[in-house]
Amino acid sequence: xxxxxxxxxxxxxxxxxxxxxxxxxxxxxxxxxxxxxxxxxxxxxxxxxxxxxxxxxxxxxxxxxxxxxxxxxxxxxxxxxxxxxxxxxxxxxxxxxxxxxxxxxxxxxxxxxxxxxxxxxxxxxxxxxxxxxxxxxxxxxxxxxxxxxxxxxxxxxxxxxxxxxxxxxxxxxxxxxxxxxxxxxxxxxxxxxxxxxxxxxxxxxxxxxxxxxxxxxxxxxxxxxxxxxxxxxxx
Numbered sequence: 404x405x406x407x408x409x410x411x412x413x414x415x416x417x418x419x420x421x422x423x424x425x426x427x428x429x430x431x432x433x434x435x436x437x438x439x440x441x442x443x444x445x446x447x448x449x450x451x452x453x454x455x456x457x458x459x460x461x462x463x464x465x466x467x468x469x470x471x472x473x474x475x476x477x478x479x480x481x482x483x484x485x486x487x488x489x490x491x492x493x494x495x496x497x498x499x500x501x502x503x504x505x506x507x508x509x510x511x512x513x514x515x516x517x518x519x520x521x522x523x524x525x526x527x528x529x530x531x532x533x534x535x536x537x538x539x540x541x542x543x544x545x546x547x548x549x550x551x552x553x554x555x556x557x558x559x560x561x562x563x564x565x566x567x568x569x570x571x572x573x574x575x576x577x578x579x580x581x582x583x584x585x586x587x588x589x590x591x592x593x594x595x596x597x598x599x600x601x602x603x604x605x606x607x608x609x610x611x612x613x614x615x616x617x618x619x620x621x622x623x624x625x626x627x628x629x630x631x632x633x634x635x636x637x638x
Contacts, residue, residue: 404541404563406509408516412539412616415518415638419533419601419613422475425523429467430607434525436461437496437630450500455483456493456632468493472521472634475612479518479636482510484560494634496525502588502621505545505568505597507538508635509615511559516638522603522611522631529605529629530622532585535598536572537616540565545618547593568618572596585622605629 406412425433439461440454458465472479481491510517522531538545543563546552552564577586577594585602586594597618603611613619615635 404511404513406515406517406539406541407513409539411516411638415516416537416614416616419603419611419617421603421606422610422612423608424471424475424610425608427608430525432464433468433523433632434630436464437498437525437632440496443495449503451503452498454496456496456634458490458493465493471610472636475610476519476521476636479638482512482515482517482635482637494521494632496630496632498628498630499621499625500628502623502625504589505534505593505618505620506562507540507543507545507616507618508633509538509540509542510635510637511541513541517615518636518638519612520615520636521634523633524605524607524609525630525632526628527605527607528626529631530585530624531603531605531611532599532620532622533601533603533613534618535600536568536596536618537614538568538618539616545593547590568597569593569595585624586620588623589620605631 443455444453483492483494485491508520543565545568546564547566554564573596575596577591581599582591
């Protein structure tokens with residue numbers, strides 16, 4: 404699925420940034436909120452527990468979070484899929500026990516002008532790797548694993564699988580030192596042509612903001628598990 408409005412999307416792109424946005428008390432409220440939400444998906448293969456932010460589950464927290472987003476993103480629309488009654492989810496909260504591999508969260512609608520995604524750490528230890536390489540198709544897991552490439556999406560909201568990235572960004576070998584330090588969970592041959600743009604070390608109170616066209620992943624450095632809140636936006 405190729406995105407239709409690539410030129411418009413490119414005009415909105417910028418370098419990743421980190422904003423100190425939440426107090427310790429607000430982070431605790433978000434963490435308590437996470438614990439109160441029902442599980443949406445428990446992906447046992449990835450060992451990730453996902454919970455969607457349901458509107459009106461905590462109205463005061465809804466208002467706080469949306470106001471914080473507007474403060475740093477300006478004008479935007481949510482792009483997090485919708486509930487059965489048509490309401491936008493405000494984000495996805497994930498408890499990860501394993502490192503997530505390289506992927507893109509560019510959405511599932513080719514007509515969307517995708518904008519920024521945000522990450523709010525809800526646990527103190529973790530790292531997010533953002534690559535300078537960009538992707539202008541729909542949400543995709545990038546892999547050179549033949550078995551993984553056979554998996555086809557069964558519903559809206561499930562990522563495609565692709566190895567096309569291996570022919571898009573040149574054939575330079577990935578930096579071996581960076582691979583050992585951050586990406587030991589990835590086959591180094593799956594990283595050909597990729598270059599790290601930013602290593603974000605998680606810090607409570609922060610919000611990481613980056614373009615939805617940036618290829619990214621978790622680092623291999625996890626202390627038992629990590630919890631983060633991700634929100635996807637569009638124009």
